Amino acid sequence: MNDFNYQLLDEIIHSRIRLAVMALLISVEEAEFNYLKEKVKATDGNLSVHLKKLEEAEYISVKKEFIDRKPKTMYTLTKTGKTAFNQYLISLENLIKK
Amino acid sequence: MNDFNYQLLDEIIHSRIRLAVMALLISVEEAEFNYLKEKVKATDGNLSVHLKKLEEAEYISVKKEFIDRKPKTMYTLTKTGKTAFNQYLISLENLIKK
Numbered sequence: 001m002n003d004f005n006y007q008l009l010d011e012i013i014h015s016r017i018r019l020a021v022m023a024l025l026i027s028v029e030e031a032e033f034n035y036l037k038e039k040v041k042a043t044d045g046n047l048s049v050h051l052k053k054l055e056e057a058e059y060i061s062v063k064k065e066f067i068d069r070k071p072k073t074m075y076t077l078t079k080t081g082k083t084a085f086n087q088y089l090i091s092l093e094n095l096i097k098k
Numbered sequence: 099m100n101d102f103n104y105q106l107l108d109e110i111i112h113s114r115i116r117l118a119v120m121a122l123l124i125s126v127e128e129a130e131f132n133y134l135k136e137k138v139k140a141t142d143g144n145l146s147v148h149l150k151k152l153e154e155a156e157y158i159s160v161k162k163e164f165i166d167r168k169p170k171t172m173y174t175l176t177k178t179g180k181t182a183f184n185q186y187l188i189s190l191e192n193l194i195k196k
Binding site for chain 1: 100102103104105107109112114115117118121122125137138139140187190193194196
């Protein structure tokens with residue numbers, strides 16, 4: 001049976017940009033800022049704000065690296081983030097299943 | 099292949115309360131305000147604001163009725179709302195599929 005209680009959906013994940021970021025990060029080992037930006041189609045500022053929120057929730061971790069002497073910011077899903085995302089998918093499925 | 103473009107998710111539907119309302123309404127012929135409130139677990143004020151937004155987008159229609167001399171407000175998904183919701187589910191699936 002469906003559960004329509006909207007509060008079961010993790011509000012940290014359930015914003016369009018953050019959901020897109022989480023879905024992308026669960027499918028790759030790590031992703032660089034510009035790659036995320038290109039895939040998610042968000043602006044720099046907007047993406048940064050949402051990444052910050054995911055980082056504060058400890059759903060993602062951030063690492064600065066130099067590749068070919070250029071600074072790169074790499075993002076990875078944490079274990080907490082993976083658990084939260086899988087739980088989110090279960091709640092979502094319970095909400096929208098027919 | 100996944101499409102992580104967050105803008106493909108209809109922002110009118112993609113708010114937790116509105117998504118819960120749409121998911122409920124697609125499964126029933128019509129629903130009364132208090133029934134929606136109980137199922138979605140939203141407060142009166144919050145639910146009203148979100149229902150208004152769905153009505154303005156013409157995703158739902160509203161009808162006032164008297165049942166046992168008591169006023170009831172009934173909500174139904176419109177054809178536009180059904181189409182939008184089905185498109186939303188497709189975009190969502192494209193975003194989160196593994």
